[in-house]
Amino acid sequence: MAHIELKGITKTFGDHVALKDLSFEIADGEFFVLLGETGAGKTTTLRLIAGLEKPTGGQIFIDGEDVADWGAAERDVALVLQQYSLYPRYTVRENLEFPLKSRIRRVEPAEIEERVARAAKTLRIEHLLDRKTDRLSGGEMQRVSIGRAIVRKPRVFLMDEPLSALDAKLREALRTELKNLQMNLGATFLFVTHDQIEAMSMGDKIGVLNNGQLVQTGTPQEIYRNPVNTFVARAVGSPPMNLISGRLAGSEAIADEGYRLPFDAALGTAVDARPLTFGIRPEDLFLESGAPGEARVHDVENHGVEKIVTLRTGNHFLQATVPAHTDLEIEETVRFSWDPGKVVLFDGESGISLRHAG
Numbered sequence: 001m002a003h004i005e006l007k008g009i010t011k012t013f014g015d016h017v018a019l020k021d022l023s024f025e026i027a028d029g030e031f032f033v034l035l036g037e038t039g040a041g042k043t044t045t046l047r048l049i050a051g052l053e054k055p056t057g058g059q060i061f062i063d064g065e066d067v068a069d070w071g072a073a074e075r076d077v078a079l080v081l082q083q084y085s086l087y088p089r090y091t092v093r094e095n096l097e098f099p100l101k102s103r104i105r106r107v108e109p110a111e112i113e114e115r116v117a118r119a120a121k122t123l124r125i126e127h128l129l130d131r132k133t134d135r136l137s138g139g140e141m142q143r144v145s146i147g148r149a150i151v152r153k154p155r156v157f158l159m160d161e162p163l164s165a166l167d168a169k170l171r172e173a174l175r176t177e178l179k180n181l182q183m184n185l186g187a188t189f190l191f192v193t194h195d196q197i198e199a200m201s202m203g204d205k206i207g208v209l210n211n212g213q214l215v216q217t218g219t220p221q222e223i224y225r226n227p228v229n230t231f232v233a234r235a236v237g238s239p240p241m242n243l244i245s246g247r248l249a250g251s252e253a254i255a256d257e258g259y260r261l262p263f264d265a266a267l268g269t270a271v272d273a274r275p276l277t278f279g280i281r282p283e284d285l286f287l288e289s290g291a292p293g294e295a296r297v298h299d300v301e302n303h304g305v306e307k308i309v310t311l312r313t314g315n316h317f318l319q320a321t322v323p324a325h326t327d328l329e330i331e332e333t334v335r336f337s338w339d340p341g342k343v344v345l346f347d348g349e350s351g352i353s354l355r356h357a358g
């Protein structure tokens with residue numbers, strides 16, 4: 001399989017900068033997810049690695065070799081797209097065989113048969129092999145597209161939002177399957193998505209891309225617990241991290257809305273009166289009679305095992321996850337607090353985490 005490295009990659013289209021000084025590494029056999037909103041530069045990154053586009057600046061290495069002069073075929077990467085690029089009048093089997101029948105590859109017929117059979121088994125599409133691909137469901141078509149990548153035994157799998165056209169249930173099932181597949185193949189995967197749940201549930205590592213720049217790279221846990229700035233804090237987690245503007249006074253955090261919550265002084269040295277943003281995950285905010293904060297219940301969403309409560313304090317909204325059996329009335333007054341050990345401190349102006357700012 002393969003190790004990938006991007007070093008200082010820049011890509012401009014006319015005077016539009018799509019990628020700015022992008023550097024990251026994907027270890028051999030790693031499932032790396034690039035997470036970003038629409039237009040962040042995800043597809044451009046994949047196309048550069050695949051050799052379909054040339055960088056304006058910077059270098060790409062595959063297994064330590066600079067691939068600047070390598071064409072797309074030499075790079076030996078497989079690209080799986082959101083839209084299935086299958087031949088509609090061919091059968092599933094013919095679609096799977098096709099990438100192996102090119103003259104450059106020269107794969108023996110017996111080997112083709114074996115690889116197709118193995119891919120079909122892995123993806124559980126054996127029963128569909130003789131069906132025309134225009135008679136398949138969306139999920140089946142996407143399995144065949146992935147199968148076309150697998151049979152080639154590429155060095156790297158590049159996946160461009162391959163699940164986003166599928167309905168929620170199927171997406172969830174294929175998420176698990178794809179992750180299992182990657183582990184079984186021991187393959188290097190670069191998977192791009194705008195869906196943070198996909199990123200969190202599938203990635204060994206996540207790179208958060210914003211406006212063509214990589215904002216943070218880390219394990220899902222690192223990014224969730226210790227976001228570098230308020231942008232990343234809001235980009236991962238559902239509901240997202242609560243951000244509360246305020247300042248510190250000794251062992252208390254004073255929110256701009258006026259309420260005071262306990263603060264663990266060991267967490268931050270910034271005890272001066274400068275503006276801060278306190279980040280707290282919804283599961284670390286709790287309702288309790290007698291707690292120091294006061295809010296109104298603005299909304300309650302029932303999610304089966306838990307409820308997501310939106311609280312209103314002045315003009316500000318906070319979200320907390322509470323057990324499903326918690327009874328709450330809209331507009332009811334409740335008391336709340338947080339787990340002081342879980343608060344992340346951000347600079348109130350730049351939004352940069354004080355831990356990361358050093």
Ligand SMILES: Nc1ncnc2c1ncn2[C@@H]1O[C@H](COP(=O)(O)OP(=O)(O)OP(=O)(O)O)[C@@H](O)[C@H]1O
Pocket residue numbers: 013016017018036037038039040041042043044045194
């Ligand atoms: N061939 C091109 N010519 C001009 N601009 C381009 C071209 N390809 C991409 N761009 C621009 O570069 C930026 C990054 O595009 P890219 O497709 O990589 O984003 P993305 O993160 O994949 O978005 P999406 O999730 O919508 O696919 C966008 O502003 C896009 O308009």
